[in-house]
Amino acid sequence: MKIVEIKEKPVPISSSIKNAYIDFSKMDVSAVAVVTDVIRDGKPVIGYGFNSNGRYAPSGIINTRMIPRIMESKPADYLTDDGRNLDPFKLWKIMMTNEKPGGHGERSVAVGTIDMAIWDAVAKIEEKPLYQLLSERYGDGHPDDKVFVYAAGGYYQPGKDDTMLQNELKGYLDLGYSVVKMKIGNSLEEDIRRIEAALKVVPAGKNLAVDANGRLDLPTAIKYAEALEPYDLFWYEEPGDPLDYDLQNELGKHYKNTMATGENLFSMQDARNLIRYGGMRPDKDYLQFDCALSYGLVEYMKTLKMLKENGWSSRRCIPHGGHQMSLNIAAGLKLGGNESYPGIFEPFGGFADDIQIENGYVALPQIPGVGFETKAELMKVLRSVAQ
Known part of the structure; x- marks a missing residue:
């Protein structure tokens, strides 16, 4: 199996609300789809993810650093040892290749967004709710x-x-x-x-x-x-x-x-x-x-x-x-x-x-x-x- 494609799209969640520090008039998030070649019910398994509110869409980091690193890797570099599923820990290391420690900022948001989609795909491939998979x-x-x-x-x-x-x-x-x-x-x-x-x-x-x-x-x-x-x-x-x-x-x-x-x-x-x-x-x-x-x-x-x-x-x-x-x-x-x-x-x-x-x-x-x-x-x- 392999990852066929990863796509990102910024999505607005703007509103008139405010907290004591910021307003949300121009707030958006990144939504991500990790498309695999695994077929379930006649369709490819797709893992989805997005970042939480309060931080803007990290589109640039996702598209110029994180996605290219994954897509340039060989499937063997990010699959489980038996080759039957994605390995989130291996994929995390791939995303963090050539990233210096510290200064987490929006980089951590970019990785977290894709990581969510990866875990969604992993659980779907296992045909289990994620909470059950995590518990097991x-x-x-x-x-x-x-x-x-x-x-x-x-x-x-x-x-x-x-x-x-x-x-x-x-x-x-x-x-x-x-x-x-x-x-x-x-x-x-x-x-x-x-x-x-x-x-x-x-x-x-x-x-x-x-x-x-x-x-x-x-x-x-x-x-x-x-x-x-x-x-x-x-x-x-x-x-x-x-x-x-x-x-x-x-x-x-x-x-x-x-x-x-x-x-x-x-x-x-x-x-x-x-x-x-x-x-x-x-x-x-x-x-x-x-x-x-x-x-x-x-x-x-x-x-x-x-x-x-x-x-x-x-x-x-x-x-x-x-x-x-x-x-x-x-x-x-x-x-x-x-x-x-x-x-x-x-x-x-x-x-x-x-x-x-x-x-x-x-x-x-x-x-x-x-x-x-x-x-x-x-x-x-x-x-x-x-x-």
């Missing part, structure tokens, strides 16, 4: 049958008042979510007002998470911490710059409740530095590394191994991104959950069309691969990439 190969053989998911929203938006925020969050609860998240970081006075409005419609503080998207300096982050602590929130997320480990470490001395960070750390080494120097607490805090932004599942498994060696449970990982790839990893490798973006960043977010959220949990479809085929609107986009 790298877990205990018994994947979780459902995964905790929370609804991320509560963005700043022109004309959006507190009543609209309340209606949005209540809508998520009505969909079956038990935890909802909103943005903070514009100003403490404004955000406390918004949080108190939100707490009028969610059951308790433990059902509300807040996210500053790295906007705050240390003195401001501490002021927020002091104001937030009495609400006993689900978590206080990414208060400062993601690489400012000292800020995160110092903040932990001022905030006794749960914190979360990591969505903008893109390698095992960066994750390890957070664990070493960021003061994160393995009995209380959550880590949000996103495989689609951080060199893919191959690198994510290195990160999980590192975490275990440092006394962290995989259950403390709840990935950013709200996509089905992380949902499969969460079920197969027993993470703590997954993010979700109801009605936002469509059609890439969300889960199978016919599976409902129940009491904050979602089940996974019983089809080969990541499960993209269970999302009709998403498949229209992904199939257009392969044409």
